[in-house]
Amino acid sequence: METQRELSAEVILSVRDVTIALPPGADRTNAVENISFDIRRGQTVCIVGESGSGKSVLANAIMGLLPAGVTPVCGSMKLLGRELIDATQRELRRIRGSSMAMVFQEPMTALNPVMTCGEQIDEMLSHHSNLGPDERRSAVLKIMDRVRLPEPERVYRSYPHQLSGGQRQRIVIAIALILRPGLVICDEPTTALDVTTQAEILDLVSELQRENGTAVMFITHDLGVVADIGDEVVVLRLGEMVERGTSEEVLGHPQHPYTQMLVDAIPHVSTQGRPHIPSRSALLEVKDIKKTYVSRNWFGGRREVHALEAASFSIQSGETLGVVGESGSGKSTVARCIARMIEPTSGNICLDGRDVTHLEGRDLSDFRRTVQMIYQDPYRSLNPRRTVGESIIEGAVNFGASRTQAWERAERLMQLVRLKPESLRRYPSEFSGGQRQRISIARALACEPKLLIADEAVSALDVSVQAQVLTLLGEIQRATKVAILFITHDLRVAGQICDRVIVMHRGRIVEEGPAREVLLDPKDAYTRQLIDAAPGRDFTFGRTPDLNGLAAT
Secondary structure: OOOOOOOOOOEEEEEEEEEEEOOOOOOOOEEEEEEEEEEEOOOEEEEEOOOOOOHHHHHHHHHOOOOOOOEEEEEEEEEOOEEOOOOOHHHHHHHEOOOEEEEOOOHHHHOOOOOOHHHHHHHHHHHHOOOOHHHHHHHHHHHHHHOOOOOHHHHHHOOHHHOOHHHHHHHHHHHHHOOOOOEEEEEOOOOOOOHHHHHHHHHHHHHHHHHHOOEEEEEEOOHHHHHHHOOEEEEEEOOEEEEEEEHHHHHHOOOOHHHHHHHHOOOOOOOOOOOOOOOOOOOEEEEEEEEEEEEEOOOOOEEEEEEEEEEEEEEOOOOEEEEEOOOOOOHHHHHHHHOOOOOOOEEEEEEOOEEOOOOOHHHHHHHHHHEEEEOOOOOOOOOOOOOHHHHHHHHHHHOOOOHHHHHHHHHHHHHHOOOOHHHHHOOHHHOOHHHHHHHHHHHHHOOOOOEEEEEOOOOOOOHHHHHHHHHHHHHHHHHHOOEEEEEEOOHHHHHHHOOEEEEEEOOEEEEEEEHHHHHHOOOOHHHHHHHHHOOOHHHHOOOOEEOOOOEEO
């Protein structure tokens, strides 16, 4: 991060005393209240805070994209001296793209699934320039190459679903930057990406920013990202600005208790590590499991994809084993094989000394009671049409418990995950993301499993809520002795919760050992690459951060 770089004195965006009201019946009167800050040319200002702090509302207000009923009631927002609050929709359409643009969090939602990627970038040029078709195509291919998309000609003709998540996000960045706007708003653009892809996207945004002198408003809840890219930081809490300053000041010496809480919640790989678990008989043993997918084309051609190759490891009762790696490394394939959601091509899976690799029928049903999953997205893993209580008791009732017994256990589980038992009669839509993930944990525990598989269970959560859920999992594990297979692409999280870690790359295990040893003294080049790509790594990998450059001391 270039903390000492010279920045232009020209103010691109000026926000002064802005208050945005929420519609009647909302949890609070205003989404944001009396917010003020400036962003100069070439500067990155990070807006941080938890969900509900008003970050995205503020961004949408600047872009003129607020929903009905949410309105600015006072203050000023000026882009290059031009007032945005009283601008008409026609005026806003003219300056969106040409003077300001936005990079959204989820590229699959931001992109049109029935238009090719080339057409979607070209749309910006056709609306805001006088270039002819050939000139526009040339410009689109040039920006695709500039954002380091492979084979621009192929990507031009591709639809969003045919690209990876990182490639889709590069398309969204290309759309935002092709007209070189003065301001780019990035709304959590790297939250769902692997650490290496995340690092590439952050480097790309910074590089293009330096080339074009673009002002960047970067919305995030990850202070590790702030440490890497931020010049200044604005901290929001429930719509109020509680702290503002340079990234060095805010991260190194936070003044407000809320900011201190956010800094403390950053996952940290302690130099002490988790307590060592004495060796004993394994609960789960995985021996040389492989998974190969075979596809055939219309002409009889055969293609094999080796998703998993000869993976072997074990887990003890009461232990947490982390599985880390990028998308496509084989992490989720391992989980699905162990949970018997897919059939391994070869190898053996033993639980409590029993080979469960090829179980069928009633035996397979009984096995699934002992292995339960916690999924990544708490908003999709619960049935919105059923009460929380019905979702939690479903598994136990299916395995023979009476509704009365299952409901009594559900009430105890709600207390265990720190929610009120009365909440069992409410619907998922009435809870926050963190609360829904607690409910998902309670549902997984309802069948009294011996093994929990947590598949990216905290990656969609704010850093403070993430810390609460990780602490909760640790407490539950100590109380129940359940083993946890924790799948994540975030090495910081793995270092906080895991006893041991295995690192996967292209279907193979490339490193394995105690979490502290693997993450603080990696032996494999790929592990070192993952650690080097982690946002704010000087805060989280046992090093002392030097905030005058954020280099390890």
